[in-house]
Amino acid sequence: MQRVISYIDGFNLYFGLKSKGYRRYYWLNIQQLSRSLLKQYQTLSYTKYFTSRVSSNKQDPDKSKRQAAYIEAVETLHDCSIYFGHYLSKKVVCHNCGSSWRTHEEKMTDVNIAIELMTDAFNNRFDTALLLSGDSDLTGPVKSVRDLFPNKRIIVAFPPNRHSKQLQMAANAFFTIGRKKIADSQFSDIVKKADGFRLARPTSWR
Secondary structure, three states, X not given: XXXXXXXXXXXXXXXXXXXXXXXXXXXXXXXXXHHHOOOOOEEEEEEEEEEOOOOOOOOOOOHHHHHHHXXXXXXXXXXXXXXXXXXEEEEEEOOOOOOEEEEEEEEOHHHHHHHHXXXXXXXXXXXXXXXXXXXXXXXXXXXXXXHHOOOOEEEEEEOOOOOOHHHHHHOOEEEEOOHHHHHOOXXXXXXXXXXXXXXXXXXXXX
């Protein structure tokens, strides 16, 4: 069997789902989704999920609570690790009118994915890497792995409404994840942790 490791760009996937109005699919079992994307001759060796902690705000006071529940659900999966970057607030100023507003920017996810991808290739931990992202910043790492390890394949699975022509051209193959794959890869409404604590799907995600 061909060994596969999946590398999941959490925010790219989340914003892809959000752009399609797929809130009811946020309670996503990323490992089940990864397995559903494999060929019959492939086996999922490991799942790596990359994200950043978010903060709540006045408009959405439960944002961090929902994310924390989801992260704890992901932590119940075997052969799965979570890698955290930073989610930073920054001030943006319009050069034309001078008005300003605050926005948020995720840092480190592309770097973390690149490091894990290269390290796993160097240590021969996969035959195929399944990259769930549409971030063009990952084009360089994908090209480097393919140049250094020509016998290894990198397949890009674009989240809904997320696409990069550069990433598409750098990979061995690519496709877009369909709605049914996502709908069929949901956690149970209640996820039980090893200590018996029960995690519930957030009400607004039902």
